Amino acid sequence: MNIKAITVVATFQAKPGKEAELRAALIGLVAPTRKEAGCLNYDLHILPEDPAKFLFHENWTSKAHLDTHLQSAHIKALLPCVPELAVGMPDIKIWEQIA
Numbered sequence: 001m002n003i004k005a006i007t008v009v010a011t012f013q014a015k016p017g018k019e020a021e022l023r024a025a026l027i028g029l030v031a032p033t034r035k036e037a038g039c040l041n042y043d044l045h046i047l048p049e050d051p052a053k054f055l056f057h058e059n060w061t062s063k064a065h066l067d068t069h070l071q072s073a074h075i076k077a078l079l080p081c082v083p084e085l086a087v088g089m090p091d092i093k094i095w096e097q098i099a
Contacts, residue, residue, distance in 0.1 A: 005040070006060045007095040013087040014052040022085040025078055026054055032074045033058075038065025066094070 014022040026044055033042040040059035047053040060066040069075065082089060 005097040006063050006066050008058040010056040010090045010092040012054040012090045018085045019052045029074055
């Protein structure tokens with residue numbers, strides 16, 4: 001079986017006045033996630049012209065590693081905060097490497 005690398009692009013839009021809180025919450029995910037098995041990179045970005053927009057660019061060695069990440073304590077701790085800090089849930093796209 002050929003296990004393929006997975007790329008995830010997740011974007012968040014902070015609610016007005018909640019930009020700093022969402023930023024801090026998202027930054028808090030970076031260090032523990034980078035230590036997870038199968039994490040190749042887990043990078044958080046901000047849109048310079050709109051500091052309410054955040055983007056995670058992630059690469060995982062397999063879908064199984066991504067699934068384990070999604071069940072981690074730090075991700076589960078963030079989920080209840082999202083409705084208070086962000087406009088809707090994050091837009092998450094999972095990409096599969098083909099070349």
